[in-house]
Amino acid sequence: xxxxxxxxxxxxxxxxxxxxxxxxxxxxxxxxxxxxxxxxxxxxxxxxxxxxxxxxxxxxxxxxxxxxxxxxxxxxxxxxxxxxxxxxxxxxxxxxxxxxxxxxxxxxxxxxxxxxxxxxxxxxxxxxxxxxxxxxxxxxxxxxxxxxxxxxxxxxxxxxxxxxxxxxxxxxxxxxxxxxxxxxxxxxxxxxxxxxxxxxxxxxxxxxxxxxxxxxxxxxxxxxxxxxxxxxxxxxxxxxxxxxxxxxxxxxxxxxxxxxxxxxxxxxxxxxxxxxxxxxxxxxxxxx
Numbered sequence: 001x002x003x004x005x006x007x008x009x010x011x012x013x014x015x016x017x018x019x020x021x022x023x024x025x026x027x028x029x030x031x032x033x034x035x036x037x038x039x040x041x042x043x044x045x046x047x048x049x050x051x052x053x054x055x056x057x058x059x060x061x062x063x064x065x066x067x068x069x070x071x072x073x074x075x076x077x078x079x080x081x082x083x084x085x086x087x088x089x090x091x092x093x094x095x096x097x098x099x100x101x102x103x104x105x106x107x108x109x110x111x112x113x114x115x116x117x118x119x120x121x122x123x124x125x126x127x128x129x130x131x132x133x134x135x136x137x138x139x140x141x142x143x144x145x146x147x148x149x150x151x152x153x154x155x156x157x158x159x160x161x162x163x164x165x166x167x168x169x170x171x172x173x174x175x176x177x178x179x180x181x182x183x184x185x186x187x188x189x190x191x192x193x194x195x196x197x198x199x200x201x202x203x204x205x206x207x208x209x210x211x212x213x214x215x216x217x218x219x220x221x222x223x224x225x226x227x228x229x230x231x232x233x234x235x236x237x238x239x240x241x242x243x244x245x246x247x248x249x250x251x252x253x254x255x256x257x258x259x260x261x262x263x264x265x266x267x268x269x270x271x272x273x274x275x276x277x278x279x280x281x282x283x284x285x286x287x288x
Contacts, residue, residue, distance in 0.1 A: 004171050005029060008084035008109075010101055012043025012074070014275070015118055016090035018146025021047045024071040025147075026175050031081035032074050040074035047072060050147065078108045086171060088140055090118040093243040098122060099130040106131035114164045116140035120191050120240065121247040124157035124184045134159035138168050141188060142177075144236065152177040153188050186251040187244060195244045198236075201229035202260035205280070212280050230280040233263075234273035238280075242267050 005028060009020045012034040020030045020043065034040040048069055054060035075081065087109060089101050098117060105115050115137050117127055128137035139155025152172040156165055165181075172179040182188040187195065204215055216228020233241050242264060248257040266272075266279060273279035 002085065004086045004167075004174065006081070006084045006086075007031070008033060008078070008081040008087040009090060010034075010078075010087065010105070011090035011092075011118075012040045012046075013090070013092070014046075015142060015144060015146065016088075017043040017046040017050075018144065019088055019090055019118065019142055020044075020072055021050060021068070022142075022146050022175050022177075024068045028071065028175075030072045031084055032072055033078060033081065034074075034076060037074060037076045040076055044069070044072050044074045078104060082109065084109065084113065086114050086116070086167070088116045088118060090142075093120060093122065093240060095122055095126070098127055102127050102130040102137070106133060111136070114138060114167055116168060118142055121187050121244040123186070123251075124155045124160070128157045128159060135161040136164050138164050139182075139184070139188070140168055140172065141190075143190070150176070150178045151190070152179045153182050153190065154179050155182050155184050155188055157184050186248045191244050192248070195241055195248065196257060198229045198233045198241055199245055199257075199260050199263065201233070202263045205230065206260055206262040234279035234281055234283075237273050237275055238263060239267050239272045 007023050007028050008031045009016050010033050012032050016032065020032045024030050032040050032043050034043060051060060051065040051068060055062055055065050087105055089098060091097055091101055098119065102115060111133055115131065117124060117139055118141055119139060120141055124137060124139040128134035131137055134157060137157055138160050139153065141153040141155065143149035143151050154168055154172065169179050180189060201215055204210065205212055212230050216230050219225060220228045242259055245257055245259040249259065270276060271278045274283050277283050
């Protein structure tokens with residue numbers, strides 16, 4: 001099993017940029033692909049801003065920042081990454097979009113390349129069915145913010161080979177992550193447990209159990225967590241939370257996963273959390 005030296009990341013948003021940053025920091029050459037060169041370049045700019053913060057805190061030398069950035073190539077063409085040894089899809093949590101990406105990756109990349117998905121809830125087996133290499137498709141779920149969070153969930157689809165699993169696990173370790181293995185079940189491990197808790201916080205807010213601030217304070221101090229559930233939902237993205245809940249509710253069928261109507265209303269309003277400047281809370285640079 002050869003070491004991964006060239007990686008294709010599809011999707012230059014928050015998660016894709018984070019994955020690219022971690023890989024480039026570990027010495028991997030990264031092709032950061034999005035639907036336009038402008039979006040791909042914006043993803044690299046996000047990485048540059050992240051690295052600049054490390055430089056300002058004197059946790060990273062300026063020369064090393066420049067070396068990391070030099071290992072990242074923005075592109076809008078998969079053909080630019082034909083010599084990549086591994087691919088990670090990090091697009092929006094949308095089944096049809098991900099299926100389209102996997103079909104394209106399958107057509108254009110060599111048959112030996114493992115195709116991983118960063119999905120937080122969608123069936124890996126379903127995405128693998130969009131390809132002619134289901135044994136080479138696997139879940140590799142990173143957590144936000146990727147440079148700071150050590151966990152990676154590795155999810156084997158129905159047909160995932162032992163070789164693809166071993167290569168994915170080795171890559172996670174090479175990137176400095178702590179891998180755990182999950183069955184290909186809705187929500188996998190973390191979101192199966194976490195997102196229903198966030199949903200219940202929205203029900204508590206909707207029903208007037210307490211203010212948003214007191215709900216967050218109570219859960220944070222009462223369970224010794226670093227932040228409250230509503231703040232965390234804003235950080236994750238309310239649209240992401242809703243998407244995961246909809247998958248859990250549809251696939252498992254248990255009413256306990258029914259998305260809170262208030263959460264759905266926030267998403268309909270475009271109040272998606274920190275990334276849009278408004279969620280449960282309003283944001284400038286900090287929570288008001």
